[in-house]
Amino acid sequence: MNLRKLALTASLSAVVLSSLATAPAVAAAAKEQFFPALVYRTGAYAPNGTPWANGYLDYLKLVNTKGGINGVKIVFEECETGYATDRGVECYERLKGKHGGATVFQPLSTGITFALTEKAPKDKIPLITSGYGRSESSNGAVFTWNFPLLGTYWVGADVAIQYIAKQMGGVDKLKGKKIALVYHDSPYGKEPIAVLEELAKKHGFEVQLLPVAHPGVEQKATWLQIRQSRPDYVLLWGWGVMNSTSLREAQATGYPRDKMLGVWWSGADPDVKDVGEGAKGYSAMTLQDAADSNSKIVKDLLAAVHAKGDGTGPKDEVGSILYMRGLISAMLGVEGVRKAQERYGKGKVMTGEQVRWGLENLNLDQATLDAMGFAGIMRPVQTSCLDHMGSAWVQIRTWNGKKWETAPDWFQADDKTLRPMVMLASGKYAEDKKLKPRTPEECKM
């Protein structure tokens, strides 16, 4: 009895589960490009993850209202990761084979990116990590499947120091100064440290490292240290609830907010809205995601998606910073597919490998971007087989107590500092993994 029951249930469950797993594959016969969406709408980081996810999905819906990518409709499916690496990996495994194969993954978590970096090459699916992920993955020769488009944390760290130098009146003024880094204690928060230490050596300033444990609501000790050591500048490398907590603590300890600079993940509306006047003067870097609710793309979206009641999130969120970043991330993926179609056949469904070619040969000039409605939001991006980041342009925006004000000057990271570091770190990765970096000849194929 025992045995029979077991065999029966085992075979039954096997049948049920395998039918669950294979059922969606049948639908792939139609001409559809599958965009999986790893999102987090729950957990400690949901306030920041939700607008990003809504922007991501809304853009895909917008593309579909315009007839898809040269006639190929986009299908998408969400999977909730909760910002947890193991759930993210599970979602990746769940979605990668559905609807004829995933086009591109964008996990919006540096931890998940690290895990997927090991898996993507085997499955031949590109990873776009726009503004997060491994900084050394901008070297496309080693990290063939990673695309940290538009910027990495090393770019952020370098620009942050440039900006601080400018505020102080020149690079030479940095000597002997003290800069504190308040960071989320995870791979995400630790990324900038390497560059900051390198620049500290170069310019002669001191870096004080102040880690904050997940999820970042307990920062009393950190800010006590800041009160004691009185750094000249505080860099904030937080995410989710950690950002607003930092600003509140800064207010409580009386640290001047105008001496605080956040990375792009620490400079969105949920971070400062509740602090309000208390965050006045706080600045953060932008990653070409100006929240411009008058831009053409936002108007298009409102008209084509939200007006039809098809919007993913609330209407007033459209055009906000994190929403725009999700939207731009989706756009980059879609443009990668479009580019791939130019080579492998218009109106066809692209495989992960073909999309990678598209992403490596992305060339969005200002005219194209303007035509797509991104005028005033984005600057041109051009990638290559060896350069997977494209361009990296950063602006600084400041919170005036009610809204963000973006300063007009653009910053660009110093390639002379970063390039050797990228090469060194990616070289070490290739050595550890026994990978052979791609040569320029292989790139031409």
Add this chain to the structure above:
Amino acid sequence: MLYRENGQFKTSYAADQQIFPIAQDRWAIVGILILAFVAVPLLVDEYLFRAILIPFLILSLAALGVNILVGYCGQITLGAGAFMAVGAYAAFNFHVRIEGMPLLVSLLLGGLTTAVVGIFFGIPSLRVRGLYLAVATLAAQFFTDWVFLRIPWFTDNSSSGSVSVSNLQVMGWQINNPVSKYLFCLAFLTVFALLAKNMTRSAIGRQWMAIRDMDVAAEVIGIRPLFAKLSAFAVSSFFIGTAGALWGFVHLASWEPAAFSVDRSFQLLFMVIIGGLGSIMGSFFGAAFIVILPIALNQLLPIISDLTGIEISTAGVSHAELIIFGGLIIFFLIKEPHGIARLWSTGKEKLRLWPFPH
């Protein structure tokens, strides 16, 4: 009808002492092993392997370890996640720093290192008991979190604190596809489960249980609490450490200390409580409950909502998942406080009497 031991006579002590004295149980276990080693690799697709079966096997192994300590020796621990981390990072360091280190050896050395660390954190158990001990082992959790986040040497000076391994192989057998990973973990689990089962039936296991049931009485009859408690800590940590090393090497391939956070410790403790304290079988049930159920709920809810035409958002699904999961935990704890393993054995008892219960 089939599950009945009438006519099975034991003619030797060996026959009486075997792990499964009832012939049907032996067949069942052989059947399960054949199913697991042969049929599953042929039938199952990649997603099930990577997302469900491999985590299930590895966490079962960890749950076995926790069960030895909590279920058999009665020492409550909240440091299981920490011991997994120690195993993973120790194995990583052995693997990366010593050129040509075989995978099996690194994994087992990871386990052994954890055993040493486990003994160290087990010392408070000689003085404190129950909840106080749980708090003391919680210190292990925070300590290892701190060590692996702050001391770059342990993470091979990686700038982000995240480490990774690749090109795993055992004597020419590449462990790179889901099937080989699954079989590798399954082989580990089979050997370790057999070890655990035999250990709990031998003198050392009886000592643990005596300590669990009443330590003063155990001491009076000549059991050394020092040896019994610390050996339980060592064996349990060895299991958990090996599971941690497998979790890092085979399942994640790239990990950071957050993979072994305090949540993992709680999760493992819940596994043995729900599965059944002091039961090898219970560790498997508990692991299945905690690993598979949330994912199954997460997948089934959208299907159900599609069928019924009720729209549920992704966030709604994950909230519902937590609600149902929590509800089920409470249901099982009320219905059967001794865990799912007790339900299982009650079921077996009923089967033996079926169809004529008395």
